[in-house]
């Protein structure tokens with residue numbers, strides 16, 4: 001049989017660029033670097049790229065986890081790049097070498113870090129131990145299993161029992177999750193759990209700021225709040241959390257919120273591993289870069305996407321800044337290879353959007369254009385389906401979302417997994 005060796009799109013003397021992180025920023029960088037003829041290797045701790053904006057649909061039983069992830073190998077192959085599964089643990093900037101958790105070492109001419117972020121707990125006692133997050137495919141599956149298990153227990157427990165879901169953080173993730181949980185209660189549960197009294201399922205959204213969706217205009221913030229309240233979500237604004245326990249969220253004002261499942265959707269921080277890379281870190285442990293995205297004190301190391309804290313450019317943690325910065329980092333590598341000076345990133349605002357649920361969303365475009373309601377929701381739906389990676393994912397997500405929004409109230413169709421073990425198991429049932 002013919003042995004298959006390395007098949008690279010680039011010449012073997014082309015500069016070697018390692019990109020760490022197969023998210024929006026990393027993929028944008030890989031595409032650009034490969035197009036420019038570099039030898040590119042993409043490294044990720046998972047063999048797939050995750051479309052985070054639809055994770056809340058997985059967590060609320062509307063999409064399968066496979067619908068929102070896409071093979072990193074298929075993506076790199078398309079660009080003639082290489083993929084290596086592994087978790088970055090060390091960077092030796094002097095010898096231009098990275099080390100992975102499995103001991104693998106790789107030399108680079110240029111390095112682009114695009115590892116994204118995870119939750120920030122702001123030192124709230126018990127928050128990390130007693131809440132679930134929503135950053136990864138695994139998180140979403142684990143959360144769905146916990147939500148569905150609580151509802152099953154409600155049925156087993158019989159009348160007089162309640163279940164409380166508490167979501168911490170009134171940004172887009174918190175709002176979308178609260179809205180989807182309310183939808184699960186109003187439509188799917190009615191059909192799938194006829195024995196359960198819907199009034200015994202409580203959903204509370206807690207936000208420290210006086211508004212939801214901070215980056216949006218006040219009218220859109222208020223619209224989102226009213227929509228959630230109208231769907232039976234208790235929205236607590238200007239509310240600080242003192243502690244999270246296994247069955248309670250304790251507030252700074254002395255109130256205790258009973259909470260069977262607490263979901264932490266607040267703040268962003270660099271992954272713990274970033275502390276071992278030996279690079280300068282700023283707020284939340286994010287990597288400090290100059291305006292050209294070069295890491296402070298480094299000539300050949302760039303950071304892009306959520307992990308980067310760029311001098312003088314406070315970018316929001318969203319897909320567009322990640323894509324634009326990933327592409328920009330790649331362009332700067334190209335410039336350096338050609339002996340040109342680097343240039344600062346100029347961010348082009350293409351607008352922001354968030355959804356509350358069926359026929360309810362907010363869209364804020366540049367030049368003061370604001371849309372809300374059904375039109376905004378259709379725009380949100382269309383954009384998310386278009387930007388999902390892979391034709392199969394788009395088709396299946398379209399079918400599953402259509403199912404959710406058209407037929408849930410008539411016969412269930414919620415996607416279920418296994419009953420999670422007692423405690424806050426974060427493994428998920430796999431699918």
Ligand SMILES: Cc1cc2nc3c(=O)[nH]c(=O)nc-3n(C[C@H](O)[C@H](O)[C@H](O)COP(=O)(O)OP(=O)(O)OC[C@H]3O[C@@H](n4cnc5c(N)ncnc54)[C@H](O)[C@@H]3O)c2cc1C
Pocket residue numbers: 020021022023024025026043044045046048049050051052053054055056086087088089114115116117134135172173271273304305306307317318319320322353354
């Ligand atoms: C639930 C949720 C909903 C969101 N909704 C929206 C939305 O509607 N619209 C919007 O614009 N934005 C949304 N965002 C934000 C958006 O998803 C992020 O801003 C964007 O994904 C950041 O891209 P990135 O490439 O920087 O990082 P990510 O997309 O997070 O990718 C980072 C990659 O790095 C890998 N990685 C991490 N550490 C290591 C390591 N040490 N070694 C190897 N690999 C590593 C990870 O596995 C991951 O694949 C949402 C985010 C979340 C969590």
